[in-house]
Amino acid sequence: MNTFWNNITKFPKFLISVIIGFFLTTLQPIFELLKNKKKRLFLTILACLLILTFYQIFKGMLGLN
Structure with a gap:
């Protein structure tokens, strides 16, 4: 049961990293245009x-x- 909760606590970290990666990948061409x-x-x-x-x-x- 302890490993179950360890796995569950990893999902919010993964979700946050996916969201940040999405925005960085999406906004990177815009930042290149701003140069x-x-x-x-x-x-x-x-x-x-x-x-x-x-x-x-x-x-x-x-x-x-």
Whole structure:
């Protein structure tokens, strides 16, 4: 029974490492793009426009003033 609990305690550590690995693998190409000044400016403007668009959509959907 002791080995059962030892195995169970390993799963949260494994899950956390998988999640961190997923985000590092997913975001690594974006970090590579940010090294170039022109691409960094483009991605910053794109992110701002995306956030502004979502803000306007949610504002309209929820009827906020």
